[in-house]
Amino acid sequence: MTRLAWRSMWSHKLRTILTMFAILLGVAMITGTFVITDQMDQGFKTIFDKSAQGTDVVITAKSAFTANYYGPSGTLPASLLDLVKAVPGVGEVAPVVYGSGAVVINGKPVATGGAPTLVYSVTPQRFSQIQYISGAMPAQSGAVAINAKLAGDKHLKLGDTIGLTTEQGLQNVTIVGVFNWADSASVGGATIVQTTLGDAQRWYNQVGRYTSISVAATPGVSADALAARIKAALPTDVTVKTAQQSAADSSKQVSQGFIKVLKLVLLPFGGVAVLVGAFIIFNAFSITVAQRLREFAMLRSLGASRRQVLLSVLGEALALGVVASLLGIGAGIGIAKGINSLFKAVGADIPTSGIVLASRTTIVALSVGIGVALVSSLAPALRATRVPPVAALQEGAALPATIIGRYSRWIAAGVAALGIASLVYGMIGPGTTTVRLSEMGLGVVLLFVAVAMVAKYVVRPLARAIGWPMAWVAGTSGRLARDNAGRNPSRTAATAAALMVGLAVVVFVAVFAQGFKSSFVGAIDRSLNAQFVITAQNQVPIPAAALAAVRFAPGVSDASSITVAPAKISGRSGTASAIGIDPTAFAQMWRFHWLKGGSDALLGRLAGTNVLVEEQAAIKYGLSPGATFTMMASTGQTAKFTVIGEYRDPTLLTGFVMAQPTYDSFLPMSQHDPTLIIAKAIQGDTAQVKASIIGALKAFPTAEVRTKSEYSDYLKKSINQFLLMLYALLAVSVVISIFGIVNTLVLSIYERTREIGMLRAIGTTRRQLRRIVRYESVITSIIGGVLGIVLGVFFAWIVTTRLGAQGITFAVPFGQLVIFLVLAAVVGVLAAVVPARRAARIDILAAIHYE
Amino acid sequence: MTEITANCTLTPPPGTDAENAVVMARELSKRYGEGDTAVDALRGVDVDIMRGKLTAVMGPSGSGKSTMMHILAGLDRPTGGTVTVDGIEITALKERALTMLRREKIGFIFQTFNLLPMLSAAENVELPLAIAGRRAEGEWLRSLIDDVGLSDRTTHRPAELSGGQQQRVAIARALVTKPAVLFADEPTGNLDSKTGEEVLGLLRRSVSDYGQTIVMVTHDAHAAAIADRIVFLKDGEIVFDCGSMARDDIYDVIKSLESSR
Numbered sequence A: 001m002t003r004l005a006w007r008s009m010w011s012h013k014l015r016t017i018l019t020m021f022a023i024l025l026g027v028a029m030i031t032g033t034f035v036i037t038d039q040m041d042q043g044f045k046t047i048f049d050k051s052a053q054g055t056d057v058v059i060t061a062k063s064a065f066t067a068n069y070y071g072p073s074g075t076l077p078a079s080l081l082d083l084v085k086a087v088p089g090v091g092e093v094a095p096v097v098y099g100s101g102a103v104v105i106n107g108k109p110v111a112t113g114g115a116p117t118l119v120y121s122v123t124p125q126r127f128s129q130i131q132y133i134s135g136a137m138p139a140q141s142g143a144v145a146i147n148a149k150l151a152g153d154k155h156l157k158l159g160d161t162i163g164l165t166t167e168q169g170l171q172n173v174t175i176v177g178v179f180n181w182a183d184s185a186s187v188g189g190a191t192i193v194q195t196t197l198g199d200a201q202r203w204y205n206q207v208g209r210y211t212s213i214s215v216a217a218t219p220g221v222s223a224d225a226l227a228a229r230i231k232a233a234l235p236t237d238v239t240v241k242t243a244q245q246s247a248a249d250s251s252k253q254v255s256q257g258f259i260k261v262l263k264l265v266l267l268p269f270g271g272v273a274v275l276v277g278a279f280i281i282f283n284a285f286s287i288t289v290a291q292r293l294r295e296f297a298m299l300r301s302l303g304a305s306r307r308q309v310l311l312s313v314l315g316e317a318l319a320l321g322v323v324a325s326l327l328g329i330g331a332g333i334g335i336a337k338g339i340n341s342l343f344k345a346v347g348a349d350i351p352t353s354g355i356v357l358a359s360r361t362t363i364v365a366l367s368v369g370i371g372v373a374l375v376s377s378l379a380p381a382l383r384a385t386r387v388p389p390v391a392a393l394q395e396g397a398a399l400p401a402t403i404i405g406r407y408s409r410w411i412a413a414g415v416a417a418l419g420i421a422s423l424v425y426g427m428i429g430p431g432t433t434t435v436r437l438s439e440m441g442l443g444v445v446l447l448f449v450a451v452a453m454v455a456k457y458v459v460r461p462l463a464r465a466i467g468w469p470m471a472w473v474a475g476t477s478g479r480l481a482r483d484n485a486g487r488n489p490s491r492t493a494a495t496a497a498a499l500m501v502g503l504a505v506v507v508f509v510a511v512f513a514q515g516f517k518s519s520f521v522g523a524i525d526r527s528l529n530a531q532f533v534i535t536a537q538n539q540v541p542i543p544a545a546a547l548a549a550v551r552f553a554p555g556v557s558d559a560s561s562i563t564v565a566p567a568k569i570s571g572r573s574g575t576a577s578a579i580g581i582d583p584t585a586f587a588q589m590w591r592f593h594w595l596k597g598g599s600d601a602l603l604g605r606l607a608g609t610n611v612l613v614e615e616q617a618a619i620k621y622g623l624s625p626g627a628t629f630t631m632m633a634s635t636g637q638t639a640k641f642t643v644i645g646e647y648r649d650p651t652l653l654t655g656f657v658m659a660q661p662t663y664d665s666f667l668p669m670s671q672h673d674p675t676l677i678i679a680k681a682i683q684g685d686t687a688q689v690k691a692s693i694i695g696a697l698k699a700f701p702t703a704e705v706r707t708k709s710e711y712s713d714y715l716k717k718s719i720n721q722f723l724l725m726l727y728a729l730l731a732v733s734v735v736i737s738i739f740g741i742v743n744t745l746v747l748s749i750y751e752r753t754r755e756i757g758m759l760r761a762i763g764t765t766r767r768q769l770r771r772i773v774r775y776e777s778v779i780t781s782i783i784g785g786v787l788g789i790v791l792g793v794f795f796a797w798i799v800t801t802r803l804g805a806q807g808i809t810f811a812v813p814f815g816q817l818v819i820f821l822v823l824a825a826v827v828g829v830l831a832a833v834v835p836a837r838r839a840a841r842i843d844i845l846a847a848i849h850y851e
Numbered sequence B: 001m002t003e004i005t006a007n008c009t010l011t012p013p014p015g016t017d018a019e020n021a022v023v024m025a026r027e028l029s030k031r032y033g034e035g036d037t038a039v040d041a042l043r044g045v046d047v048d049i050m051r052g053k054l055t056a057v058m059g060p061s062g063s064g065k066s067t068m069m070h071i072l073a074g075l076d077r078p079t080g081g082t083v084t085v086d087g088i089e090i091t092a093l094k095e096r097a098l099t100m101l102r103r104e105k106i107g108f109i110f111q112t113f114n115l116l117p118m119l120s121a122a123e124n125v126e127l128p129l130a131i132a133g134r135r136a137e138g139e140w141l142r143s144l145i146d147d148v149g150l151s152d153r154t155t156h157r158p159a160e161l162s163g164g165q166q167q168r169v170a171i172a173r174a175l176v177t178k179p180a181v182l183f184a185d186e187p188t189g190n191l192d193s194k195t196g197e198e199v200l201g202l203l204r205r206s207v208s209d210y211g212q213t214i215v216m217v218t219h220d221a222h223a224a225a226i227a228d229r230i231v232f233l234k235d236g237e238i239v240f241d242c243g244s245m246a247r248d249d250i251y252d253v254i255k256s257l258e259s260s261r
């Protein structure tokens, strides 16, 4: 029986290869995701571990939670240094000040591809991994050392002057040293600038303060013991950790932070690909089982048991799953390597540490690949066992209907109900984001299965509708194509379902993005009553001094800013935003969309502990006007606030708005820089005013000035770029469904060999035959497209309007839907290329004698 | 033997009546494979198929009947020699032109009926016209379907028809284009004797009533007995070319051919 499975695979090489691809690509995406994120994890861990070398204990300000991953938000008073030095067992001690900024060359900030530019004060050699390649440690004010990658990329040498943006504006500094960090030219893509301690303190508002203190123990004192002693000697508002612990905590933060987000974003796309693959395997096995009916009947009549028949089919699936998964793992590693070199090529080398193939990756990939192969071939395998031995003798015997087949409508209804329940429960039920996303994902998968099950009922009407223009244009070819597509509705439905899945997700994303665009960008258009928006590159805040510069630029009547910091609401999970504005100035340039009877009068009361809440935050934290609550800053400082009004703004002011003085006293210095400045022109000529603002911001090279419409375009463009990435990921699923259509067509053509011979004999040209196949393919793919579009719009509708998530409106991009339908047709044309050629090449004589 | 084959000398040699020859084959040879394993399925066959006659082709298994028919019908190409159909030398035609010629001038009936399962009986009959982008004249179609005795079965699908009925649909399909010549390879091979009889009657009538030219390959002496002419093949050569014969005589010839191998 095992031999039989092998034979069957071998004799249908094309089918085997195509179904393998269906599993392979999904497995490759999952493997690739794990490998990439694991190697990033590993890369960051290596960096943190290396930087901990030579240090035993690290002292930082206590922070309640971390706002960003490369530094604490609070600072330490310099007086702590003496307290630390006095602790017995303390050897060398080094105060450190750091911050982030941007390197400016010829008035332009250096693009880092999203990686941070970190500014560190010098530390004694034993605490740092820095090795100077040329020059030396900066010793005078205005001198800096830079990492070798920056020097190499920008052709900088000792003695050159560069700009460095700091919290005190742009500083002109001279390069006195170039270094490697732990033998490499960059630290995972980050740019590093080393300054004197005094400069760092001045530039980062830490005069008389430090960001952290590194301690080395005297010989014989363990890091743990020393940490305990220091802790006892210092006030309680500082954090004392062994360097090892600190490195481990930092690694964990990164891996629980953006790496986890990356994983959560990428894995579902692998999941979609796997689901598409499952449909294809199910269909491939269903078709072959039907074609091998006689063979099974013959085996049964020769005494093979049902079990043996079952195992022979499942054995084939198992072999397929194992081989495809192994190849998929290989391909996944290949993808990861490709992405690594892609990142290298664009100069954004994320921290990597060579390929990491964790055993978890292998286990998940293998079980997904093999599991999908087995589960999706189970139903066809069970059908094979139902073949009665007598079928061996009957001409044109058909497979007996299974129980599933007979009650498919009811089962489908049940599956759909379960799917909707799971979807809705995931959206409104309790649980963490991951749990709820999984519930929604399960719901979507069940709905896909349900639709695929009932799709066979709409195949014929749809084929008739789609085939109608074809029959009109191409006469009999179109007519035959249409009839062929409707000939075996279950088969066509399952084939179309594979494309449906990929396309539904594409459409969901498109509709969702459309809503996103129209509500986010639309909100800006409606609310912003100013002509200019100023933001900083790389999401780094703009130095506070820039606000005054803009305000006094010629042609500007007034400017105002938005300052944002993370904050926690006591008793609630998640991180909210605390937003500081100047109520009077801001109100001149911003139209609030008041809810619950609020009006601009509320802005007059926005002072002290009074705050305004955005609709979504109000819902999320259950805080309506009148409520009083406690908020905690990242420093751990807490304060009580009272909600005095509610407004809607899905784009900018998404959190709790308070008056600037309240914000400044509640949140630490390091979070005082605005993220966005808006400016109003006295009148008219915006090009001139824009030039004037740009001129006024000479000292702040990272600031980007846009007019209101440029800003909307910029937002739209960012969304589109993100969309493009999602579409690229989804393209894999669409490609897999192409394999599915190819497979079905090839198997169907094989079944119809004799018929095709007859058609050729009575005068059908090769071209007509190719057209028949192509049209059948297009009909199938458009059925998949229509189902996918309907489902995708439905999902988007549920997610947006039914549950009003994030205030995104439901807007259908009809133009795009038409494009997707055309795309589906193109998929059909592409899928038909090989099968059509095969059909046209069929030898008439061989076909007529074909059994 | 001599008395039987006396009838066979009556057939004039090829080329005598070129006017009335629909199909003319000259020096036809077909070799399968190469070298030691090569098989000569046809070795220099000269034959004319006359208009309005039913010609049967007989011979032992492997004698080259199907091969000859396929070549005459433009389904296969000979290794050597020429075939002319209705004045057109088909051995010189390109693939597409050959397809067009089959479409216009040639009809087929297969042993297995080869109907399209998703089309109704009437649609199957019309299929060759539909493929050619032509419409059937309603009158002709109706009388044809009537003649083959399917007027009450036009909307049925092949799966709902008996074997005999299916073959009658196939015959109607072959006749619908009024082909210059109709080829049938063992058309009764898959039918019981009664239905076979009906099908033979139908073929005979289409020759007698419409003047249809038919070439029929058969193993069945009973079937060959309705022919106007019987060509006997052996080892790729025509050994006898006879006028119409009685069943028993045909049987005798076959026997002698099979025993003398």
Ligand SMILES: Nc1ncnc2c1ncn2[C@@H]1O[C@H](COP(=O)(O)OP(=O)(O)OP(=O)(O)O)[C@@H](O)[C@H]1O
Residues within 6 Å of the ligand: B032, B033, B039, B040, B041, B059, B060, B061, B062, B063, B064, B065, B066, B067, B068
């Ligand atoms: N495609 C092929 N390749 C090789 N040899 C072939 C091929 N087709 C036919 N032959 C050989 O050519 C010879 C003639 O075959 P053909 O099918 O014409 O015989 P036939 O008279 O129709 O026989 P039957 O009565 O059994 O149908 C046979 O020896 C056969 O083996």
Ligand SMILES: [Mg+2]
Residues within 6 Å of the ligand: B065, B066, B067
């Ligand atoms: Mg034959």
